[in-house]
Amino acid sequence: MGVSIKWFFSVVVSLCVSFSANAGLFKISINDLGGLTPSQSSVFDDAIAYWESYLIGVQSEFNHNIVIDASGVALDGVGGVLGSAGPTGITQLPDSTFVYANKGRMRFDTADLASLESRGTLFDVIVHEMAHVIGFGTLWTTDFFIAGSQSNYVSGSGRYIGEYALEIYRREFVENATFIPVELGGGAGTANSHWDEPWPGGSSDLMTGYLGPYPISLSDTTVASFADIGYLTTVTHAVSEAATVWLFLFSMGLVVTRHHQRTTGASTRRLQIFQAMSV
Numbered sequence: 606m607g608v609s610i611k612w613f614f615s616v617v618v619s620l621c622v623s624f625s626a627n628a629g630l631f632k633i634s635i636n637d638l639g640g641l642t643p644s645q646s647s648v649f650d651d652a653i654a655y656w657e658s659y660l661i662g663v664q665s666e667f668n669h670n671i672v673i674d675a676s677g678v679a680l681d682g683v684g685g686v687l688g689s690a691g692p693t694g695i696t697q698l699p700d701s702t703f704v705y706a707n708k709g710r711m712r713f714d715t716a717d718l719a720s721l722e723s724r725g726t727l728f729d730v731i732v733h734e735m736a737h738v739i740g741f742g743t744l745w746t747t748d749f750f751i752a753g754s755q756s757n758y759v760s761g762s763g764r765y766i767g768e769y770a771l772e773i774y775r776r777e778f779v780e781n782a783t784f785i786p787v788e789l790g791g792g793a794g795t796a797n798s799h800w801d802e803p804w805p806g807g808s809s810d811l812m813t814g815y816l817g818p819y820p821i822s823l824s825d826t827t828v829a830s831f832a833d834i835g836y837l838t839t840v841t842h843a844v845s846e847a848a849t850v851w852l853f854l855f856s857m858g859l860v861v862t863r864h865h866q867r868t869t870g871a872s873t874r875r876l877q878i879f880q881a882m883s884v
């Protein structure tokens with residue numbers, strides 16, 4: 606027994622070293638401000654595990670963390686305003702041009718939390734909103750206030766041109782595409798921050814502006830878009846075989862939550878995802 610434990614640690618240590626060059630670690634944590642039931646809090650944890658399984662680091666030698674204030678508050682009952690989510694703080698790492706969210710907020714109406722949970726769609730909504738906190742649609746372009754940082758989308762153009770996502774989009778959906786279509790309808794908070802619906806990646810993709818139809822899917826293009834805002838992703842950054850083994854060992858605890866059951870109910874109800882940046 607003692608021998609195998611020693612072997613395990615020597616593998617972890619040696620592979621840690623092989624993965625450390627220009628690949629800072631990425632972690633999300635929740636600052637629970639109350640109003641969430643234990644089961645709702647656990648869904649936030651599942652959402653963290655979900656994104657950390659695809660976003661395996663940052664394009665930097667430094668580690669990066671996002672702390673998300675999460676809360677449930679009584680707003681206007683079931684329907685109407687669901688809440689708000691988005692980044693509330695940004696940072697730059699010393700060796701990188703990217704602007705990253707380092708703080709965020711996810712605030713939900715408690716009546717909607719209960720309703721979403723009972724319908725089995727809470728996980729999808731939280732994962733979707735957490736993507737906005739990380740930067741999907743909210744930090745696509747920051748060079749207008751921090752010169753030299755990312756510029757993947759011109760507001761109002763409907764054309765996402767970030768290189769990593771576009772490359773994967775060409776392989777996955779539209780060969781020779783020069784842009785990925787972005788939603789321009791739905792008003793502020795939906796327009797300019799989601800894939801267009803319908804788009805060649807499918808209406809069920811997690812990051813269109815309207816949740817559903819079920820089951821929700823996650824395209825490689827969506828994952829790759831996070832590489833355009835400074836992350837290392839599973840679809841854009843091949844890691845060495847050794848590092849893959851290490852990541853596997855490291856993430857064994859996450860494997861179960863990656864297979865979160867999200868096919869509950871063949872609901873055709875289309876839920877407009879609430880405004881990402883509203884307060």
Ligand SMILES: [Zn+2]
Pocket residue numbers: 733734737798799813814878879881
């Ligand atoms: Zn959204």
